[in-house]
Amino acid sequence: MEPVNLAIIYYSATGTVHALAQAAAEGAEKAGAHVRLRKVAESAPAEAINANPAWTRHLQDTADITEAGHDDLTWADAILFGTPTRFGNPASQLRQFVETTGPLWYQGKLADKVYSAFTASNTAHGGQESTILALANTFYHWGGIIVPPGYTDPIQFQSGNPYGTSHVAGDGAPGEVALQAARYQASRVVDTAALLKAARAA
Numbered sequence: 001m002e003p004v005n006l007a008i009i010y011y012s013a014t015g016t017v018h019a020l021a022q023a024a025a026e027g028a029e030k031a032g033a034h035v036r037l038r039k040v041a042e043s044a045p046a047e048a049i050n051a052n053p054a055w056t057r058h059l060q061d062t063a064d065i066t067e068a069g070h071d072d073l074t075w076a077d078a079i080l081f082g083t084p085t086r087f088g089n090p091a092s093q094l095r096q097f098v099e100t101t102g103p104l105w106y107q108g109k110l111a112d113k114v115y116s117a118f119t120a121s122n123t124a125h126g127g128q129e130s131t132i133l134a135l136a137n138t139f140y141h142w143g144g145i146i147v148p149p150g151y152t153d154p155i156q157f158q159s160g161n162p163y164g165t166s167h168v169a170g171d172g173a174p175g176e177v178a179l180q181a182a183r184y185q186a187s188r189v190v191d192t193a194a195l196l197k198a199a200r201a202a
């Protein structure tokens with residue numbers, strides 16, 4: 001059978017979500033998927049970015065990562081979205097990309113794929129679940145198959161978020177527990193998408 005195509009589409013201002021996205025890519029590749037790691041376009045004004053050295057640096061460091069396009073969505077059997085929490089919601093940069101997908105949605109091209117999401121926030125109760133659940137609202141509209149990590153692996157009892165991998169950025173960069181949770185979440189998404197792909201090919 002053809003390998004699963006997994007698109008990891010994320011936004012990150014200062015690198016936290018990017019680190020989780022990279023770990024997810026590792027987990028998915030290990031699970032046998034073809035992976036496209038894609039950032040969404042930055043839309044914040046230059047003054048805002050330039051006022052934050054970490055934001056400026058991350059933008060430069062990730063300049064070579066390809067921006068997400070509609071082709072990545074149609075190519076994928078499964079899609080993992082990553083976003084920082086912004087007042088308990090996904091970042092507007094990611095929403096801006098999502099809100100260009102009307103024509104694909106209308107043609108049914110976003111249906112029946114596997115979807116899952118991960119996030120970061122500055123504080124432990126800063127809205128990680130609400131951000132992931134807000135993205136899931138869109139997955140319902142698309143007719144997606146939502147695959148959360150739940151507590152289906154021992155790492156989930158350490159990382160502690162059944163909705164999707166999440167990290168408290170205020171504690172520093174993601175450590176091994178969060179990175180392993182991201183790898184696991186991606187592998188679970190790939191395994192589920194592989195079952196569906198095999199059943200559809202049969």
Ligand SMILES: Cc1cc2nc3c(=O)[nH]c(=O)nc-3n(C[C@H](O)[C@H](O)[C@H](O)COP(=O)(O)O)c2cc1C
Pocket residue numbers: 011012013014015016017018084085086087088089119120121122123124125126127169
């Ligand atoms: C406009 C704005 C809103 C934010 N809202 C929240 C929030 O509701 N809860 C929280 O814990 N952190 C909040 N943060 C902090 C970000 O979630 C945090 O910086 C981000 O997860 C870091 O991810 P990144 O390094 O990938 O950009 C906010 C940050 C900004 C700039």
